[in-house]
Amino acid sequence: MNSAPTLVLVMGVSGSGKSHIGKRLAEATDADFIDADDHHSPTSIAKMSRGEPLNDGDREGWLETLAGFLRNHASRGRSLVIGCSALKRRYRDTLRGGAPDLKILYLHGSRELLLSRLRARQGHFFQGDHMLDSQLRDLEPPDEDEAIRLDISLSPEEIVSTFIERLGA
Numbered sequence: 001m002n003s004a005p006t007l008v009l010v011m012g013v014s015g016s017g018k019s020h021i022g023k024r025l026a027e028a029t030d031a032d033f034i035d036a037d038d039h040h041s042p043t044s045i046a047k048m049s050r051g052e053p054l055n056d057g058d059r060e061g062w063l064e065t066l067a068g069f070l071r072n073h074a075s076r077g078r079s080l081v082i083g084c085s086a087l088k089r090r091y092r093d094t095l096r097g098g099a100p101d102l103k104i105l106y107l108h109g110s111r112e113l114l115l116s117r118l119r120a121r122q123g124h125f126f127q128g129d130h131m132l133d134s135q136l137r138d139l140e141p142p143d144e145d146e147a148i149r150l151d152i153s154l155s156p157e158e159i160v161s162t163f164i165e166r167l168g169a
């Protein structure tokens, strides 16, 4: 029996756990995982490494590429989890262009907890309190109709199992 592929976006600001949770969720649901961080242009990586936040223009082509991955997985009948900041509503609309039935897990948490997780993480191109603050300014949080929202103070296991449970409900 063929079941329809599930296409999931794990979103939130930097340090919210998109990569960590996204990978675990993909494993738990036999889906592929794509980390949006791996698909920035070299120009965007250089910009963030200099401590400059991305703007709408920098993110446009990147979001189109990610929408293409969603479309491709849907057409092949493969489930996919994408970890992507997707901070603004219109960014998520671009992603929904590749997957109209996109399910969204929105990871949210306090600035304090986000900063402590980012500070503990070594060797990543995205660093500096001002970079997180820029994302918090850009963020247009999805409401309950658009996403399942879970707090990052929960353990990764709790986040994954609660999301799967709510998705099935």
Ligand SMILES: Nc1ncnc2c1ncn2[C@@H]1O[C@H](COP(=O)(O)OP(=O)(O)OP(=O)(O)O)[C@@H](O)[C@H]1O
Binding pocket: 012, 013, 014, 015, 016, 017, 018, 019, 020, 021, 037, 083, 085, 117, 118, 120, 121, 126, 152, 153, 154, 155, 156, 159
């Ligand atoms: N629920 C959690 N509980 C405890 N630690 C967590 C949780 N989620 C993520 N972490 C840890 O927090 C740090 C940040 O997580 P991660 O790198 O996945 O965030 P991210 O949203 O992908 O960030 P970025 O957008 O900057 O890549 C990592 O060290 C990760 O192991």
Ligand SMILES: O=C(O)[C@H](O)[C@@H](O)[C@H](O)[C@H](O)CO
Binding pocket: 013, 014, 015, 036, 037, 053, 054, 059, 084, 085, 086, 087, 126, 135
């Ligand atoms: O929308 C953005 O500005 C980017 O996705 C950033 O969020 C970085 O990719 C990421 O946070 C760094 O790890």
